[in-house]
Amino acid sequence: MKVKKADPLQSKWYKTKLLLQSGFIKRYIPDTRRFSRSNLEQMIYSYGMIYVKPERGTYGNGVIRAERGERGGFTYQYEETVRQFDTFEAFHKSLAKKAGRRRYLIQKGIHLLKHNSRRFDIRVMVQVSPKGAWEATGIIGRLGHPRKIVTNYHSGGKPMAIEALLQSHLSPHRLARLTEELNTLGVRMAAHMQKTYPKIHQIGVDVGLDRSLIPWIIEVNMMPDPYIFNQLKDKSMYKKVMRYRRVQLKKKQ
Ligand SMILES: Nc1ncnc2c1ncn2[C@@H]1O[C@H](COP(=O)(O)OP(=O)(O)O)[C@@H](O)[C@H]1O
Numbered sequence: 001m002k003v004k005k006a007d008p009l010q011s012k013w014y015k016t017k018l019l020l021q022s023g024f025i026k027r028y029i030p031d032t033r034r035f036s037r038s039n040l041e042q043m044i045y046s047y048g049m050i051y052v053k054p055e056r057g058t059y060g061n062g063v064i065r066a067e068r069g070e071r072g073g074f075t076y077q078y079e080e081t082v083r084q085f086d087t088f089e090a091f092h093k094s095l096a097k098k099a100g101r102r103r104y105l106i107q108k109g110i111h112l113l114k115h116n117s118r119r120f121d122i123r124v125m126v127q128v129s130p131k132g133a134w135e136a137t138g139i140i141g142r143l144g145h146p147r148k149i150v151t152n153y154h155s156g157g158k159p160m161a162i163e164a165l166l167q168s169h170l171s172p173h174r175l176a177r178l179t180e181e182l183n184t185l186g187v188r189m190a191a192h193m194q195k196t197y198p199k200i201h202q203i204g205v206d207v208g209l210d211r212s213l214i215p216w217i218i219e220v221n222m223m224p225d226p227y228i229f230n231q232l233k234d235k236s237m238y239k240k241v242m243r244y245r246r247v248q249l250k251k252k253q
């Protein structure tokens with residue numbers, strides 16, 4: 001019988017370790033560790049806010065945001081449920097129970113920028129061009145549902161032009177520079193990953209901007225949804241993403 005091996009590129013832990021091998025990319029990766037009692041304790045006390053998420057999750061499923069309470073104590077939220085705990089013991093026990101047998105990661109929480117009191121992050125699409133070079137082909141913001149802690153489209157997030165989300169946070173000149181930085185980062189990530197995985201032809205990078213507008217890599221997706229770009233009024237990015245995709249799909253045949 002043939003046993004199908006689990007794809008390492010589905011593991012956020014494996015992908016994080018791969019990206020950490022590059023000094024250029026490493027600076028953009030928030031502290032990420034495997035879920036354990038001691039990592040939870042160290043990280044919640046050092047950072048005050050953390051994200052706890054399944055090692056092999058998608059669509060924002062199972063993602064938890066945990067914080068230290070103002071008067072001691074701890075809280076965490078998943079979907080639209082908030083839970084409070086007086087002691088670290090109770091907090092850890094509840095999270096461990098929630099994770100169950102699934103592997104979870106803990107990541108330093110990024111205080112994402114907001115637009116109309118809703119958090120947003122950025123998706124950068126990177127594809128191999130018809131000429132065979134890595135190129136950033138699309139960039140889009142994802143505005144989270146007001147009551148949720150994730151920005152994913154499948155969890156009620158709204159895809160929006162980055163200009164609309166960022167115009168109150170930075171000047172057009174600084175936005176152009178930031179876009180350039182994210183495009184370069186995306187291309188460097190794809191090229192780095194391709195050294196180990198020669199067959200990849202696309203990645204989608206989730207980038208969080210903190211309150212100082214510093215970009216952080218939240219995760220990298222190997223099968224990014226091209227259709228979110230169709231949500232924009234301006235169809236130029238969508239058309240390019242789909243054109244590059246068609247060329248790659250044809251080559252695979
Ligand atoms: N460290 C973090 N800081 C802030 N927000 C985060 C963090 N990790 C995840 N999120 C939020 O949760 C969403 C889903 O997390 P992600 O790691 O991308 O998992 P998934 O594979 O389910 O998309 C992100 O798009 C972001 O909105």
Ligand SMILES: [Mg+2]
Pocket residue numbers: 059060152206219
């Ligand atoms: Mg994601």
